[in-house]
Amino acid sequence: MTAPAPADATRLRPRTAPHGCSSAPARSDSAGRGTVLPPPTIVRHTAAPTERRPMAGIEFEAKALDIDPKKMERLIVEAGGVRRTEPRLMRRYVYDTIPAVPGRWVRLRDTGAVTTLCVKQISTDAVDGTHETEVTVDNFEETNALLGLMGLTPRSYQENRRTSYALGAVRLELDEWPLIPPYLEIEADDEPQVWAAAEALGFDRERLTSFNTTKVYDLYGIDLDAITDLRFE
Incomplete structure (x- = not known):
């Protein structure tokens, strides 16, 4: 005949720590009333921080050179554009990559609102030639x-110095640089938007260029690469 189970049998059954918990060794209490398990220790797992990935892509842009800033602002507003910022000073350091590669450089730039570090690569002088x-x-x-x-x-x-405008989804940057006349940069997410904005502002394609700033200076007979410190007077 099997002996009946003691009344406190349920207290004697071992407990298994739930998933994600660890338990310390069992011990008896001072009254000798059987095994007393300590409360489980919770192990918390913290998710890894989200990685901040670099932004990479093709720049679709064109420049209208030798413009009058006041007249240009009027044309932008008449076309339905808005000014997004006041004129602000921008500063940058330019570095060669290692090893140095023609048409590729590193730029550290303070826009007055944010500081960015980028690598620029010029493959062609076309509207989509800058990576x-x-x-x-x-x-x-x-x-x-x-x-x-x-x-x-x-x-x-x-x-x-730069003053920023928007014409729909197109970004318009009115840039003033030392030693050369101001120019307007038209930048968008694709080439058709660049040409549509240019047309809205009254520019023919022949009036525009996608030269980078170094080549723009070349048009005025200035070797920008030979200037180690370019500032406004």
Whole structure:
């Protein structure tokens, strides 16, 4: 005949720690009333922080050179555009890549609102000929110092003034640089938007260029690569 189970048998059954928990060894209490299990220790797993990935892509842009800023603003507003910012000073350091490659460089830029670090690659002078990979950084001078520790020494420091506008989804940047006349940069997410905005502003395609800033300076007989410190007087 089987002996009946004791009344407190349920208290003697071992407990299994739930998933994600660990339990300490069992012990008896001072009254000898059987096994007493300590409360489980919860193990919490913290998710890894989200990785911030660089932005990369093709720039679709064209420039209208030698413009009058006041007249240009009037044309933008008449076409339905709006001014997004006041004129602001922008500063940048420019570096050669390692190894140096013609048409490719590193740019550290403070826009007055955000500081970015990017690698620019010019493949052609077409509207879609510029490739850019860019990340946001926290501090202009500290990032320059960090790049110096990595072996990147700036070959030039440059300043310009920029006023930003929007015409629908198209970004319009009115840029003023030392030593040359102002120009308007038309930038969009695809080529048709660039040409549509140019037409709305009254520009023929023949009036526009996709030259980078170095080549724009060349048009005025100035070797930008030979200027190590470009500032407004």
